[in-house]
Amino acid sequence: MGSSGEAIRSINHWDMTVRSSAATTAKKATEDFGSLTFNEEAQRARLPKDVYRALRRSIAQGESLDPSIADIVASALKDWAVEHGATHYTHWFQPMTGITAEKHDAFLNPTPDGRAVAEFSGKELVKGEPDASSFPSGGMRSTFEARGYTAWDPTSPPWLLVTPQGTTLVIPTAFVSWTGEALDKKTPLLRSMEAISKQAVRILRLFGSKAQRVVTTCGPEQEYFLIDREFYFNRPDLINAGRTLFGAKPPKGQEMEDHYFGSIPDRVLAFMMDTERELYKVGVPVKTRHNEVAPSQYEVAPIFENANVATDHQMMTMEMMRRIAPKYGLACLLHEKPFAGVNGSGKHLNWSMSDDFGNNLLNPGETPHDNMQFLVFCGAVLRAVNKNQGLLRFSIASAGNDHRLGANEAPPAIISVFLGDMLTDIFQQIEKAGSAKTTKQGGVLDIGVTVLPKLPRDAGDRNRTSPFAFTGNKFEFRAVSANQSIAWPNIALNVAVTESLEYCAVELEKGLKEGKKLQAAVKLLLSKLIKENKRIIFNGNNYSDEWQKEAGKRGLLNHRTSVDAFGEALKPDVVKAFSRYGVLNDRELKARYEVALEQYNKTVNVEAQLAVLMANRYILPAAIRYQAEVAESVSAVKAAGANAKEARRSLEELVGLSEELKVRVDHLQKLLEHESNGEPLKHAKYFRDKVIPAMTTLRETGDALESIVPHDLWPFPTYREMLFIK
Numbered sequence: 001m002g003s004s005g006e007a008i009r010s011i012n013h014w015d016m017t018v019r020s021s022a023a024t025t026a027k028k029a030t031e032d033f034g035s036l037t038f039n040e041e042a043q044r045a046r047l048p049k050d051v052y053r054a055l056r057r058s059i060a061q062g063e064s065l066d067p068s069i070a071d072i073v074a075s076a077l078k079d080w081a082v083e084h085g086a087t088h089y090t091h092w093f094q095p096m097t098g099i100t101a102e103k104h105d106a107f108l109n110p111t112p113d114g115r116a117v118a119e120f121s122g123k124e125l126v127k128g129e130p131d132a133s134s135f136p137s138g139g140m141r142s143t144f145e146a147r148g149y150t151a152w153d154p155t156s157p158p159w160l161l162v163t164p165q166g167t168t169l170v171i172p173t174a175f176v177s178w179t180g181e182a183l184d185k186k187t188p189l190l191r192s193m194e195a196i197s198k199q200a201v202r203i204l205r206l207f208g209s210k211a212q213r214v215v216t217t218c219g220p221e222q223e224y225f226l227i228d229r230e231f232y233f234n235r236p237d238l239i240n241a242g243r244t245l246f247g248a249k250p251p252k253g254q255e256m257e258d259h260y261f262g263s264i265p266d267r268v269l270a271f272m273m274d275t276e277r278e279l280y281k282v283g284v285p286v287k288t289r290h291n292e293v294a295p296s297q298y299e300v301a302p303i304f305e306n307a308n309v310a311t312d313h314q315m316m317t318m319e320m321m322r323r324i325a326p327k328y329g330l331a332c333l334l335h336e337k338p339f340a341g342v343n344g345s346g347k348h349l350n351w352s353m354s355d356d357f358g359n360n361l362l363n364p365g366e367t368p369h370d371n372m373q374f375l376v377f378c379g380a381v382l383r384a385v386n387k388n389q390g391l392l393r394f395s396i397a398s399a400g401n402d403h404r405l406g407a408n409e410a411p412p413a414i415i416s417v418f419l420g421d422m423l424t425d426i427f428q429q430i431e432k433a434g435s436a437k438t439t440k441q442g443g444v445l446d447i448g449v450t451v452l453p454k455l456p457r458d459a460g461d462r463n464r465t466s467p468f469a470f471t472g473n474k475f476e477f478r479a480v481s482a483n484q485s486i487a488w489p490n491i492a493l494n495v496a497v498t499e500s501l502e503y504c505a506v507e508l509e510k511g512l513k514e515g516k517k518l519q520a521a522v523k524l525l526l527s528k529l530i531k532e533n534k535r536i537i538f539n540g541n542n543y544s545d546e547w548q549k550e551a552g553k554r555g556l557l558n559h560r561t562s563v564d565a566f567g568e569a570l571k572p573d574v575v576k577a578f579s580r581y582g583v584l585n586d587r588e589l590k591a592r593y594e595v596a597l598e599q600y601n602k603t604v605n606v607e608a609q610l611a612v613l614m615a616n617r618y619i620l621p622a623a624i625r626y627q628a629e630v631a632e633s634v635s636a637v638k639a640a641g642a643n644a645k646e647a648r649r650s651l652e653e654l655v656g657l658s659e660e661l662k663v664r665v666d667h668l669q670k671l672l673e674h675e676s677n678g679e680p681l682k683h684a685k686y687f688r689d690k691v692i693p694a695m696t697t698l699r700e701t702g703d704a705l706e707s708i709v710p711h712d713l714w715p716f717p718t719y720r721e722m723l724f725i726k
């Protein structure tokens, strides 16, 4: 029996178990929400009033916290955690690799009389010192100077990691070297949020706003696959690379489109509900669940939050899904492209800016006055994307995302903006006449000389093909991949928009100084913005060949592979902007480039090694066993005096493919023996131009064999089984 038999039996069993088990959640979701976080309510209940206020001020306004206060917070936090069963705490951080890291320490401290007490000081809360030597620093530091510190981020609430055997207090932290350079993703994210706040407030002031701070908000929609865990364990590629390196196309793919938004299978729904409940407890506001386009593909999305907290919550969501899936006999695949020929997984990053009164700055609004402000912010984003196509492309570059971008299911590698007909029309009118007088779809719009128009809330139709779309009151960055942290796309956007907002502020301030009315200055700015940046707007089908041509004519960047895109991080304008706003100095930025390249090289290398292993130790032996069977049958038939013409043809085909497989696997292996001279970019190009094509042709032969070797001899679960049996 092939490896799938057991799995299929157990799947049948799972379905019945889930159906017959009674509901276990007695509590209301609203009671569960945040119950395992040291949230504002817990802080208010447990901290002295002045400490509580100081902490809240620090969170809301980014003021730094007095060290004497940290001791009091630490003690209250520890009491709260211990009451909830915690024995340990951890400084949780996000190294440059994109994963999360944690080192656990016990609260327990022995006393001279042979007992022990739970202790936790302000110092321990504020600063940790994990051994940083094995986290990549992108050349920022050598291993002998491995000091790295974690620093408490008071703006992201601590939470409890509860497992059946015990509970750990998790404290979100930033991770920096002893020189203060950022070794992680949170530090530059926080820095970029401070930068954008400054410039956005500067513009708001011109419009008479009293806002003190602006935060970026984000809501990431996560796509993922769930397959049975038994199948997963029988796929070396899924275990070690997160995606399948072999696998013939199933007879039925997603062409029937019967999965998207379809009813959710019981076992999957049980997984979703359990995951959501656990996420509620740690304060992650998950909102939406549904089936996605591909078979066995799903999506989960939260309600948007402050981008820093949302980024932490997104990491927690991925972690939670991986953790809960086995409980239901499932494996959660977060790779961008687990199955070739089937839709890949993205992570739509919905992004906007909000002032400290809670006003969404990308909301078209009800009054003309607001609209003028809106058009400036919207125009600033347009300019930011146009000027920073390379940076944005870099922020989503990875070996995994290369399988997805540009395929006919995901946005192309060309960055452009979808504005929708309505907004595009308004900007066009501004461009032509200096102001807009009508709205395309009739009705309320009237951008006269004195006032700008009232815009409809839904500023146009949807367009699923655009990598960066305006969707009513926010932008949606869709080229982000399922597997990646959203920190970098957020940072890239923040820096790009900060630079653009500063440009707008300078222009407006100049106009005012020259004695122009605000309205006149805005009009001038808007027509400039649209004239200089309109090439970035594209409302058509981004999947089409025409767009590839058109984008070329417009001079838009088109880095088809990540290897081409990595260098964008080092372009002078990018380096300048990152250092100007204090987000990353040139060394820190270079480190991100180095780490991205290194990750690329490691990923492709592991995949190629795996492909060799699977071909040599699984596929070839199966093919040879079958060959022996067919050969035996051919001679038996011949000996019996009958004609074995067709059987002989089968044999020849089989022998041909087996030989070809061997030749191709040897070729790939040889390519891998090639030593790079240590220059990572050169190495990456070699992987892209030599190794990946060799993997592709090897796969073709492997997949051809899959379609003729009998099921009971085939060593892996097939696409059909993994995607359709659930």
Ligand code: ADP
Pocket: 217, 218, 219, 220, 221, 301, 302, 303, 304, 305, 350, 351, 352, 353, 360, 471, 473, 474
């Ligand atoms: P769709 O993508 O289908 O339009 P929604 O409109 O529900 O779906 O939004 C998707 C995501 O966008 C959700 O996570 C939602 O919270 C988030 N979102 C909505 N408004 C904002 C905003 N102002 N800033 C950031 N994210 C937002």
Ligand code: MG
Pocket: 221, 348, 476
């Ligand atoms: Mg969406």
